[in-house]
Amino acid sequence: MAVHIFGIRHHGPGSARSVKQALETVQPDCILIEGPVEGESILNLVAEPDMVPPVALLVYSPEQTTKSAYYPFAEFSPEWQAIKFGLKKSIPVRFIDLPQSHWLAIGDGKEDEENSGEENDPDDSDIDENLPEDNDEALKDPLGALAKAAGYSDSERWWEHLVEQRQDSTEVFAAIMEAMTMLRTEVPTRADKMDPLREAYMRNQIRSAIKEGFQSIAVVCGAWHAPVLVTLPPAKDDVALLKGLPKIKTESTWIPWTHSRLSFASGYGAGVTSPGWYQHIWTHNNRLVERWITQAARLLREEDMDASSAHTIEAVRLAEALASMRDRPAPGLSELMESIQTVLCFGNDVPLRVIHEKLIVGEVMGTVPEATPSVPVQKDLLKEQKRLRLPAESGEKILDLDLRKEIDLDRSKLLHRLNLLDIPWGRSQTAKGKAGTFHEIWQLRWLPEYALPLIDSGKWGKTVKEAAENKTRETASETDELPELTKLLNAALQADLAAAVQFSMEKVKNVAAVAGDIGHLMDAIPDLVRLARYGNVRKTDSLAVEHILEGIISRVCISLSAACSAINDDAAGPMFVRIGAVHSAIQLLQNEEHTKDWLGSLFKIADSPGIHGMLAGRAARLLLEQRVIDAPDAARRLGLALSTATGTLEAAAWAEGFLKGSGLLLIHDDTLWSVVDDWISSLTPEKFSDILPLLRRTFSTFEPAERRQMGEKVSRSSGGSEGALKTSQMPQQMDLDIARADAVIPVLSRILGIEQ
């Protein structure tokens, strides 16, 4: 009987290669791998042809899916190679780490200080890259500490060096064991309280494997744990330690993973900085340097940058020269990237950043076989993705949908539904430069973590549509806030969820009827109006929406003036914005009845006393725009509002409301211009200097360029106030020397061919 412990580095191609080699030599009859026991039941799926790494083993609590842990595997993960080896030889392969059912239960109460992300990361307590926030590197990256001692700048290179220089890889593991044993006695024990539990559990598992009578047991675990698994003390202590651990129910499945999630930058603790490079080392045995630089050159070419073969040759030469200068047997990633930057990118690092994701991260997404345990909604999504030819891809992609097309409309519905399920696979962008409501621009990017909310939505239904529908109804029934409801209604309508639309519409109607806050009612209008208009493209019944709108608009029109009186500046600000939004919404609706009502209430605001000046001013202005009042009337109102009888602040607010944000309009709209112009020119000089501060307050909010243009417009009208507009549009009067001008005419006529 023999137990072989292989201390490895997660996601290290060097480790993977030597584990594979060692297993070939040792020929074990049982393989034990550091991984959650729960995953064992689905281990056999690894042998399926459709299982393509990177994938992750997801262990989650079905009651509360936020409690979960990912165990990512890449092709170059030693564990992955060990599993594949075991399955190929048809020998038992087992996971021996502490079950996540305990782990998640323990982690429940406390914030694990080691975990940078939300999820519980089992891997990051092992042999990882140094995290920047590390206070003591040796704890987090024991290999790194050893590498530093050996004079290497990064542990991965040292590791590659160490592992790949040797022919007999079993000896490597013996060396690692020795180093780790030393390290564990030298550096203080880690504060992680999970470690003793996990190691006890692993020892227990090894014991039971021995008891079962296996003759040659291979254990693949993080190098840090290796020393304590070699000698097995009496089982008593370990059993006592593991007794009475809290437990929750868990389920596990495989989900596709991506290289970028493996990479360090994504905040995943046990990440590697350059999965693309590792994949490269793993896949190719020879001509690593040439392949890598050629690949970089091709990517640069794809980005329309010069990268000739001559460049590539020089880059390879430089990389090799650099490696020999630094006493390395072969160029590593840093030599390669430096030589690519120097030769191919002319010293500029921007192009490298452009190809970083494709080259260094080597963005790929894994797949899992169909037999993987999954909830029906996952299967439904897969079917939909296939039907709509919209595969889940990890790269960023822009999708331009024309909703008049059947397939695009279905795609849009799917994306909207997923958004309702908290799966923001697609983010809606505002369509620019495309007129009409039938265009939608989506930015797509699938993240592996979406598997979790997807599984979670299984509780709402068996298909994406059903789940979205039920979830929306549930959310709608729980809220009594009008703006939220309208937003939900809008989303449900876009996602084409008839029942949910019906439900939320009812709810909107009910809530609107009792809503006391006119602000909320007003906020609901723009969204509802958009719905009413969208109805045609989306093939939804817009009549119901219009019906609701009718009620809301009449209610708003009735109580608007009351809501605008006796309020302070803080309340007037939002109201000012709302009036503008409702006004343009009602314009959009083009319903005569509503327009009339609305203008009527604006009139009321403009005329009634006690209304906040800013709102009254804006109402007058909107009325002027609608030509309900004419220019002289508007000028009269302006004069009234700014007369000495009115309080200074009130007057200033009125002017602000009348002109706010309309600098450009003032320049180009002659009616508005003449209203202001006429009024100002009718002032006496004394009156003008009284009022000047008020005007300045408004005009100073305009852009400098706008003010300059206004000044030019005024100065162009040389005739002063009288008929300023007319003269400003005429060519400027010039003093002409007629006699000299006449002298040119004969020549000019000859040039133009006009007979005199």
Next chain:
Amino acid sequence: MKEAIAEVGEILRQRAEQQYSEELAQIEKDDKKQRPPNWRMSPWAVSTYLLGGKLESGFEVTPKYIGNKRIIEIAIATLATDRALLLLGVPGTAKSWVSEHLAAAICGDSSMVVQGTAGTPEEAMRYGWNYARLLTEGPSVNALVPSPIMRAMKNGSIARVEELTRIPADVQDTLITILSEKTLPVSELNEQIQAVKGFNVIATANDRDRGVNELSSALRRRFNTVVLPVPSSLDEELDIVTRRVAALGKALELPGEAPALEQVRRIVVVFRELRNGITSDGKTKVKSPTGSMSTAEAISVVNSGIALAGHFGDGTLKAHDVAAGLTGAVVKDPVQDLIVWKEYLETVVKERDDWKDLYRACRDLS
């Protein structure tokens, strides 16, 4: 002609291989590693010479370039692969300095320089004619006046081209044949000069100046480009300034004492803050002047300060000794930069408690 050659001790500025002849000799003696053909020392030794370090014999080599070690390694590796090297960077990032020392270490002669200007003729890159000889003897190799580059090709040493982008584009392009075929055709004689092993070109160019001639892509392709960055940290820059000031002070025989580190630190801080447009605590934004505010200028400010202190003051560097140099370095454009400088004085310098003397000295001047 003999009296025209001055004693070495009298020379205002010695070439790198003269000034550091002892270091070079020691390194050469110690160097056991493989040397590329016609190199005076191995690439490892060149890197030690530039970056400093201790030799096996215990001899201490001073660092010539303070900064990223990898950059120097790339530069040396480039020259070892007989590719031409283009050092790029904003003014004052030690491009010429690095190029001179590289040449000195690799071939022991940094004097084969073509200074690029808008008026650099083709003759300076290829060859000219000795017309007296041409008339008496007719066209022959003897009547040629070789350019520095041609001489370097014949000896198998390093030729330097300073400010490559200032040279007119058509003259720049004469380098293409030299770099790709390593030959220089002399069409008048139907001959060609073939470069001896060890020949290479180091060019410098700055990417900030206006009115430069962009390199043609054909030429650019023949260079490996290494960008020299501005010093990344305050301490690094401080180190550069102090070292250079000490070295220059010695060469110029300035009477002042070695400057107080505190005084130098303040100058470096001023330069960094104005260059980066943000104060060193990262809290206040400041405007940047039009000049490049390079480390080289900081060095000259300290230097002139020491000279002032030595000749007109009490020998120690005081705020009023550096004020004039500082103002001159910042204010390159009399209108815009003056505003920038005054704002900086009022909002940043004035606020700092221990900078009062500097504030007063600078304000008195402007």
